[in-house]
Amino acid sequence: MSDLHHPLPVPAADQHWNLDAIVAELRQARLRWRGAHGRLRELRARELPSREALAQIVQALCGTLFPMRLGPPDLRDESEDYYVGHTLDAALNALLAQVRLELAYQARQLGRDSARAEADAVDIVRRFAAGLPGIRGLLDSDVVAAFQGDPAARSVDEVLLCYPGVVAVTHHRLAHSLYALGVPLLARMVAEIAHGETGIDIHPGARIGPGFFIDHGTGVVIGETAVIGARVRLYQAVTLGAKRFEVDAESDSGALAKGQPRHPIVEDDVVIYAGATILGRITIGRGSVIGGNVWLTRSVPPGSNVTQANLLREPLTPSPSPSTAAA
Missing domain, CATH: 2.160.10.10 (Hexapeptide repeat proteins)
Structure with a gap:
């Protein structure tokens, strides 16, 4: 029988990985990186947005844009508005936390006071939310274009549920809005989620x-x-x-x-x-x-x-x- 069919060996109870030394060396590597980039201050919590959190936010936003197609499988017409409102509230609050992280990061990078970050974050998310009906309108035009442009497409629903191009463009419409509102890191992360899923690389700008x-x-x-x-x-x-x-004409390093x-x-x-x-x-x-x-x-x-x-x-x-x- 091939070795592929045998289970992996169980490590002995006294297996030693020299973890203390590895952890110490990894800490030194982090300190070297932070020192080279002016970040030797103590970090008390995560200081950058989370790709995993953004993936969940985008999935929720897609559900609110197309609830009966991209929302939960047990959704019914009579509860559609409730689902959209409840899910959108949770998604926007989660997005607010990520926007705060990026604005604080921007302030540190530019040496600016981050005191306005909270008010700016709320304003960005409020404007993003206000733009969602317009994004839905653009996506409707994209779905119709895909249906009309592909003789293999049997319905607009097939296009929305199955076409990687529509997935990529949906992410782009959301990412471009974030990019225009001044959070380009979040926008790029949303775009790269779609890139990884579809192989289509659209810069949010x-x-x-x-x-x-x-x-x-x-x-x-x-x-x-x-x-x-x-x-x-x-x-x-x-x-x-x-x-x-x-x-860059002002750069001495050829940047x-x-x-x-x-x-x-x-x-x-x-x-x-x-x-x-x-x-x-x-x-x-x-x-x-x-x-x-x-x-x-x-x-x-x-x-x-x-x-x-x-x-x-x-x-x-x-x-x-x-x-x-x-x-």
Whole structure:
């Protein structure tokens, strides 16, 4: 019989792992890290948000957005509003605790007084909550776009329950709201929860219009400063990335500049097929179709049909200079 079928051996009662020395060495490693990053003060509690807590919050928020589909299996129509109100209250209070942690962290990083963190945290969560009906409206348009854009889809319910692209876009709509409200770490954590689940990597800073559909989705990458219009459709392994990274002019260490527009602008009604790579602050004109496996670093005018073959034959419109590119 194969050894795979035998149970793991039980350690002897006197097995010794030299744990005291390992724990001490790990503490020294932590102290070296904290010293290198100016964090040698005593830590009395966790100082950063929790990915596990955020995953539970997002799951609850999805249930409140689509209660009869993503809520609990025993939910009934007559108790729908009660469930939404009760779950939303718990989720928002849990989110408030995570926002407090990020704002306190930001204050420490920037050397600012954290006295206003509590009031700012409440304001952020209040504004986030007020934006949820608008997020539901955007998600409705995304679900309809997925249903209409995929001949294999039999219903909008199938799309909502089964499509990884819809999962990723749902997380993005929530993450982008948090990003815009000034808690980018929480936003990035929400985005990475979806990335790990779906293989679709959307930075929460990306601005995406209504009716957005990612078909299949695995390997899609959308960068922080990408701007995507209405009714855009992407297929698997599409990259909307940066062509180059600018160096911070004020940095002596050659650090990269942060927040510079460096990702594509995709206008309304564009379709980008599988494996296409679009790099830099270029514009894909309205109604264009970008073929599979195209490598594109120059702008194309509205109504373009770009394939590998016509890239070799025809010159394209040059990309705008950094000084004239849209923000």
